[in-house]
Amino acid sequence: MGLRTRILGKVKSVLGGGGGAGGGVGSGGFDASGLPNAMSPDGYKAVAKAGAVTEGGPRTFQAPNGRAAGVFLYKGKLYCIDNECRHEDGPVSEGLITDCRVKCPYHDWEYDFTTGACTSHPENKLETYHVREKDGFLWIGPLLTKGTDMRGGEHNDGMKVIVK
Helix, strand or coil, X not given: CCHHHHHHHHHHHHHCCCCCCCCCCCHHHCCHHHCCCCECCCCCEEEEECCCCEECXXXXXXXXXXXXXXXXXXXXXXXXXXXXXXCCCCEHHHCXXXXXXXXXXXXXXXXXXXXXXXXXXXXXXXXXXXXXXXXXXXXEEEEEECCCCCCEECCCCCCCCXXX
């Protein structure tokens, strides 16, 4: 039995496809914390059952590098970005979505989730990750594009500007 087959078998058993119990919390009754660290030989990590992300309903998962990643479905295609706003680390995927843009719910910094570009502060790009659905699972892969490490910047909510 090959490595890929063994990994797929372990993932299916955790999710209920191979004799184990599935279920849990979140959209579709899936608890990503129950997944083993199933990694494919090409660097993708199994994070959910296929179909866990819906159009206009992004989800947050842990990327292979350990960072929080937001997965979006837009016009039938999956996109994955770093989920920490470059302003004050707000949960980007929980923000308001308009077309292919999402606004951080903390201070309204806006990102294009198809490219990671920050439309309100262009110097503050988010990382993007490879993402796919394969063998009945959602997989997040290695970095597709690098973002910036910068944090802080202006916002107009009357609070003190934080610069790190």
